[in-house]
Amino acid sequence: MRILRSKPVVWLLLYIRKRKKIKSLLPLVPSAVWVALFLFVPLVIIFLYSLSIRGEGGTIVASFGLQNYKHFWTTPIYTRTVFKSLVIGFEVTFICLIVGYLPGYFLARLRSVRRVFLIILLIIPFWTSIIIRTYSWILILGTQGPINYYLVKWGLIDQPIRFLYSEFAVILGLVHIMLPFMILPIFTCIDRMDQSLLDASKSLGAGNIRTFFEITFPLSLPGVSAGCLLVFIISVGAFLTPAMLGGPKDMMIAMLIQQNFLMLFDWPFGSAAAIVYLILIVFVVFLFNKMVGLDKIWLSTQG
Amino acid sequence: MARRRRVRVNFLLLVTLLTYFFLFLPIFVVILMSFHPHSVVSFPMPGYTLKWYKAFWEDKPLIDSLMNSVFLGFCSSLLAGVVGTLAAMGFVRSQFKGKQVFGAIVLSPMILSGIITGIALLSFITAIHVYKSFTILVMGHTLLTFPYVFLVVQTQLYGFDRSIEEASMSLGANEIETFFYVTLPNILPSIIAGMLFAFTISIDEFVATQCWVTPSTETIPIKIFSMLRFEVTPKVNVLGTIIVAVTITLPLLAERLVARRMGVKLARQRTTA
Numbered sequence: 001m002r003i004l005r006s007k008p009v010v011w012l013l014l015y016i017r018k019r020k021k022i023k024s025l026l027p028l029v030p031s032a033v034w035v036a037l038f039l040f041v042p043l044v045i046i047f048l049y050s051l052s053i054r055g056e057g058g059t060i061v062a063s064f065g066l067q068n069y070k071h072f073w074t075t076p077i078y079t080r081t082v083f084k085s086l087v088i089g090f091e092v093t094f095i096c097l098i099v100g101y102l103p104g105y106f107l108a109r110l111r112s113v114r115r116v117f118l119i120i121l122l123i124i125p126f127w128t129s130i131i132i133r134t135y136s137w138i139l140i141l142g143t144q145g146p147i148n149y150y151l152v153k154w155g156l157i158d159q160p161i162r163f164l165y166s167e168f169a170v171i172l173g174l175v176h177i178m179l180p181f182m183i184l185p186i187f188t189c190i191d192r193m194d195q196s197l198l199d200a201s202k203s204l205g206a207g208n209i210r211t212f213f214e215i216t217f218p219l220s221l222p223g224v225s226a227g228c229l230l231v232f233i234i235s236v237g238a239f240l241t242p243a244m245l246g247g248p249k250d251m252m253i254a255m256l257i258q259q260n261f262l263m264l265f266d267w268p269f270g271s272a273a274a275i276v277y278l279i280l281i282v283f284v285v286f287l288f289n290k291m292v293g294l295d296k297i298w299l300s301t302q303g
Numbered sequence: 304m305a306r307r308r309r310v311r312v313n314f315l316l317l318v319t320l321l322t323y324f325f326l327f328l329p330i331f332v333v334i335l336m337s338f339h340p341h342s343v344v345s346f347p348m349p350g351y352t353l354k355w356y357k358a359f360w361e362d363k364p365l366i367d368s369l370m371n372s373v374f375l376g377f378c379s380s381l382l383a384g385v386v387g388t389l390a391a392m393g394f395v396r397s398q399f400k401g402k403q404v405f406g407a408i409v410l411s412p413m414i415l416s417g418i419i420t421g422i423a424l425l426s427f428i429t430a431i432h433v434y435k436s437f438t439i440l441v442m443g444h445t446l447l448t449f450p451y452v453f454l455v456v457q458t459q460l461y462g463f464d465r466s467i468e469e470a471s472m473s474l475g476a477n478e479i480e481t482f483f484y485v486t487l488p489n490i491l492p493s494i495i496a497g498m499l500f501a502f503t504i505s506i507d508e509f510v511a512t513q514c515w516v517t518p519s520t521e522t523i524p525i526k527i528f529s530m531l532r533f534e535v536t537p538k539v540n541v542l543g544t545i546i547v548a549v550t551i552t553l554p555l556l557a558e559r560l561v562a563r564r565m566g567v568k569l570a571r572q573r574t575t576a
Contacts, residue, residue, distance in 0.1 A: 004479050013477050023478075027393030030386045031409055031449060038446045041411070042423035103322045106315040118319070120555070125326040127500075128550050129507045131524045132543040136329030139336055139540075144345040146332070167398050179326060182444050205575060235417025239510040245532070254418045254510070262514065271426075274419060281415070292318065 007289045011284065026155060043278070050271035058265030068272035078256065082276065085252040088167070091235035096182040096231050099175065102188030104223070105216070108193075110159025119187075126180040134244050138175050141245075165247035173241040178234060182227035190216065225292045234280060253277050312378075337540035344537065359541040366541060369542075372506050372523040379444035380501035386397055386445060387452025387501070390492050394453070395460040413450045417510030420447060422489070425514040435517050442559030443515050444505045458541075461494040488529060496557035503550050 016023045027243065050068055055061040072078045107118055118144065119250040125133070139145055141163040148160035163169055239254040246252075253273060260270030336344050338356070340352040358363065389408055394402070412420055424443045428435065471481040486493075509524035514526050530539055536566070 004477065004483075009479065010477065013479070017478075021399075024397035025393060025399065027389040028397070029389075029393075031390035031453070032405075034386055034446055035412070038424050038442060039420060040408075040428060042427035043419075049426065089415065090377070099322060101485045102315055106319045109315075109319055118323075121323060121391075122326070124551055125330060125361075127503050127553075129524075129543070129546045131507065131509050131527055132333055133329045133529070135539065137541065138331045138420055139344055139533075140329065141558075142447050143343075144343070148348040149346045167453075176329065178327065179322065183322075217310075217440060220555055233414055235414075237418070239416065239418055254416045257416075257422065258510075258513070259419050261425065267426070270422065274422060277416065278418040280417065 001176050005254070043084060046271045046274055049268050050275050052267050052268045054266045056173050060267055069276070070271050071269065072272050072276060077251075078273070081251050081253055082280070084250065085236050085254075086280075088099065088170060088174065088238075088242075088250075088252065089232045091171055092178055092235040093228050093232045095171065096177050096178050097228060100179050100182035100227065101186060101224070104183045105190055107183070107187045107218075108190035122180055124153065130177055131240060131244075133176065134173050134240055137176070137245055141169055141172075164245060167246070167250050169245040170242050170250050173245045174235045174238055177241065178231045181230045184274075185222040185226040185230070186220060190227075193219050211235065223293075225288070229285070229288050233284065236280070236284075253280075324532070333361050333540055333543040333547065337537065337544045339537055339540070342537060344540075355537040355541045359538045361540060365538065365542070368484040368521045368526040369523050369545075371520060373442060375440055375520075375522060376502040376505040379443045379448055379505050380498040381411070382441065382445040383449035383452050383501040384494055384498040387449040387497055388456050388490070390453045391456035391460055393455055395463075409453055410450050414448050417512075418509065418514075420509035421514030424511075433517055435520075438514050440520055440522075442513060444508065447508060447511060448501035448504045452494065454494050455497035455500065456518065457488060459490055463490065492560040496560045497555040499560075501526045503553050506546070507550065 027066065040256075048062075049060060051064050051066070052066070053061045053063050053065070073177060076133075108121075110118070140147055141149070143160040145161060147163070151157045151158060197215050197219070198211055201215045236252075237254050238252060239258060242250050242252045243255055253276070257270050257273045257277065260273060261264045264270075266297065335348065337355060338351040338353070339345075339348060339352070340350045374459065394409075399405075413533065424439065424446070425435075428439055431516070433439070463486075468481055468485055471485045472478075488559060507524060508522075509528060512522055513528075516522060523546070527539055527542060532537060
């Protein structure tokens with residue numbers, strides 16, 4: 001590594017060493033440039049597109065007008081898409097919370113090798129291909145799939161039910177993907193709780209259930225909020241699950257953006273939809289910050 | 304009292320096991336169905352066969368796109384390793400105004416819908432008159448995956464003992480030498496772990512990738528999605544089984560690397576204490 005001792009390198013280092021501030025910030029440059037160049041500058045371009053008009057053959061005619069946004073808000077199909085995305089986001093978040101709280105609590109209470117094993121098991125589906133897991137629900141829920149087979153066999157239904165291509169299938173698929181995002185923050189939060197608080201509560205005469213509701217549950221709320229925020233934001237922007245498991249009525253906003261960009265080549269309108277989505281997300285995060293405080297969540301998830 | 308406690312714990316265990324069953328069901332079904340003898344899958348299984356594995360192996364376009372995905376994952380996880388590690392170093396070791404905002408911005412590609420990242424880069428290259436290519440795919444996948452490297456490396460850096468760096472500097476090494484000879488070997492396990500995560504994400508990414516692919520750079524998720532549209536073929540189950548095997552092995556390997564490192568650190572702390 002002779003080059004590290006060469007004159008230019010040493011001069012550069014001496015120059016940087018004199019300026020402490022620059023020195024500590026230098027490593028941030030590549031990531032900042034990457035995100036700025038490929039995400040934030042393009043978002044400005046997309047905003048400009050959203051004010052333009054679609055020309056012949058998918059070209060973009062530059063102009064400054066809100067016609068795309070007006071078209072968006074006055075067409076019921078599009079407003080319904082936004083509404084549907086939010087409703088599905090809420091439903092998925094709610095179900096994940098109900099289903100995911102107890103496993104998170106259980107894992108945090110375990111004190112043995114089994115706990116490490118169960119955590120690793122929880123991470124496996126988390127990292128397994130989303131497209132394959134979503135596709136698998138088509139096999140499972142299909143009219144010839146195992147669920148319909150057993151329902152018919154046990155005499156619960158006469159005819160196979162058509163589960164697929166419905167809001168039910170979309171929600172099931174999303175809950176399946178988002179569940180670890182809810183369980184892990186709840187687990188982390190309860191796990192790092194001060195054990196002596198529980199002992200104090202019990203020694204003062206509170207039972208297990210009362211201790212849970214007055215100590216454990218309130219203290220787990222930062223984890224719950226972190227999980228809810230993550231699950232809600234990611235499921236509102238879901239694309240694959242509604243595209244693969246949903247019917248025509250289950251169009252969500254990410255699909256609307258994709259359609260306009262890649263199939264209809266109406267980039268100005270697609271851009272307007274993207275800006276609407278971004279405003280929604282920023283609004284949700286802002287609201288959350290007002291109500292719960294993001295820094296508290298940030299702290300609670302720092303493992 | 305003791306009896307009631309036992310019942311409650313068992314109830315929790317039952318709920319947890321059911322949740323795990325729910326999480327693992329699709330994975331098991333794909334693996335099981337890859338041995339299904341008919342081209343339209345049905346339940347119960349009429350028999351078992353390996354013929355779809357053979358058919359998969361002989362499907363050249365499919366293998367090509369799999370190779371393309373692997374190469375893309377390799378390139379973008381290397382780049383993500385560099386960008387993410389530097390970002391983590393800068394982030395942990397500096398204090399500046401708006402640090403939290405910077406953190407949120409760096410992590411935003413993880414949370415925003417993939418379609419936003421997709422159309423963002425697409426609009427950018429269109430605006431500067433650059434055509435879609437493999438290079439663009441690598442750039443985009445790096446954007447999507449470096450936050451994972453950032454997160455993993457950042458966690459380890461918080462517990463990093465800086466006195467060994469000071470020792471290196473006081474013995475006459477400059478900053479860059481110290482980084483390559485002292486810092487890097489110490490944080491390497493978490494960098495590799497982060498890069499394995501990045502690779503996994505890259506192999507699986509569909510939503511943003513669909514904005515950047517050309518017919519000659521099709522990745523495996525794009526191929527799967529179009530296969531499901533036009534032809535139902537059990538080869539998808541085989542592919543799914545292979546992807547499941549890869550995406551399970553790599554993160555486990557990553558976990559092991561991080562865990563072993565932590566074990567070493569704990570042991571060292573114990574001996575110094």
